[in-house]
Amino acid sequence: MAGLYIHIPFCLQKCRYCDFVSYTDMSLAERYCHALIREMAQYGETMRDKVIETVFIGGGTPSALEGEAIAAVLGEVGKRFSLCADVEVTIECNPCTVTPDKLRRYADAGVNRISLGCQSTHDDILSSIGRLHNAAGFERALENVLRAGFENINVDVMYGLPGQTVVRFAETVEHIASLPIAHISAYSLILEPGTPLYESVQSGATTLPDDEVTADMQDDCIQRLEARGFTRYEVSNFSRAGCECRHNLNYWRNGEYLGVGAAAHSALRLSGWTRFSNTPDLGDYIAAVTASGRAVVDERAITSREERFEGLMLGLRMACGVALDEFAARYGVTAREAACGAIEALEGRALLVEEGGSIRATARGMDLLNVIDEELYAMMKPSA
Numbered sequence: 001m002a003g004l005y006i007h008i009p010f011c012l013q014k015c016r017y018c019d020f021v022s023y024t025d026m027s028l029a030e031r032y033c034h035a036l037i038r039e040m041a042q043y044g045e046t047m048r049d050k051v052i053e054t055v056f057i058g059g060g061t062p063s064a065l066e067g068e069a070i071a072a073v074l075g076e077v078g079k080r081f082s083l084c085a086d087v088e089v090t091i092e093c094n095p096c097t098v099t100p101d102k103l104r105r106y107a108d109a110g111v112n113r114i115s116l117g118c119q120s121t122h123d124d125i126l127s128s129i130g131r132l133h134n135a136a137g138f139e140r141a142l143e144n145v146l147r148a149g150f151e152n153i154n155v156d157v158m159y160g161l162p163g164q165t166v167v168r169f170a171e172t173v174e175h176i177a178s179l180p181i182a183h184i185s186a187y188s189l190i191l192e193p194g195t196p197l198y199e200s201v202q203s204g205a206t207t208l209p210d211d212e213v214t215a216d217m218q219d220d221c222i223q224r225l226e227a228r229g230f231t232r233y234e235v236s237n238f239s240r241a242g243c244e245c246r247h248n249l250n251y252w253r254n255g256e257y258l259g260v261g262a263a264a265h266s267a268l269r270l271s272g273w274t275r276f277s278n279t280p281d282l283g284d285y286i287a288a289v290t291a292s293g294r295a296v297v298d299e300r301a302i303t304s305r306e307e308r309f310e311g312l313m314l315g316l317r318m319a320c321g322v323a324l325d326e327f328a329a330r331y332g333v334t335a336r337e338a339a340c341g342a343i344e345a346l347e348g349r350a351l352l353v354e355e356g357g358s359i360r361a362t363a364r365g366m367d368l369l370n371v372i373d374e375e376l377y378a379m380m381k382p383s384a
Contacts (some may be wrong), residue, residue, distance in 0.1 A: 006055065006056070006259075006265045010065065015131060017191070019190060031286050040076050040081075040260055052084065054247035057092065070107065085192040088246045094133065119158045128163055128263075153182055161216040162208060164217070174181065177228040182243070186236055263279070273301070274300070278297065316352070316359070316365075338380065
């Protein structure tokens, strides 16, 4: 399985918490799309023997572009790459930029999964984090998505936000779970230095829920979603049966993927396991791709030891964990041998458990994945 990620780095307005690579100046959008198409053409030979099973158009706000632009980019995907018969094609949409006409064009171009950013169903909270839509706008957008015939729909929600309580987040969760959607992504706010929200919190102008309240929000969310038929299959993702995001599953299984666009990252098996990334600067990206077809600024071969660490670190994000037979088949050693004693130590602290042929994080381990990652890295790092 191989995935294709296409980065659209444009937004009408950046959210106050966002530190992603995105730009509000849309004047370069047309040139950027031409560069995307040229970059994909450059990778045609590299990807010749790989079948693309998932395509994910993320951002930024992909729906900020005109529908024709997205259709043109997807048209080039079909020309340049081998796609499997049931390829999953996702596009991220902001409620205030998605329209019936755009949705029709997406469907005609092959999009079959919509990811809609809601974050909260409370207007004051949405305003506090700089979202352009309100609750009513989200409802209208979802209605348009459903009318366009899309059935595989994800909705993003966030917790730990300004003005949010356990009760208010529960109201959001209950409402979103009652909608005719297949998937919910529930993320905790990460306060990133340099963002407007970070500065506001640092100055005391904005107050966030404390860590204990935020943890209660997460626990309550998990219980409510599971009661509504959404299974937690990854630390922040819940789906109805058979509706997991295949694109993200490929990441967590440490699969191959090609990323195109400014700041896009890739992981491919070339002469060996290789990771590379593009320049995040919009002008530099367009200039580099126009000149040579590529905009890579960092490329490195991943050692076998690093690859094994990635396989464990990413796989333990999933509720099912790491399948021991699959790990041994890919990496040539058992997971316990690869981890150099870390698995046993983490089992002793009740953070990991082996059962059913897999190593997985316990409920407590899911809350302490950073601790698990640190322990694994300490034991598996190349210098160890």
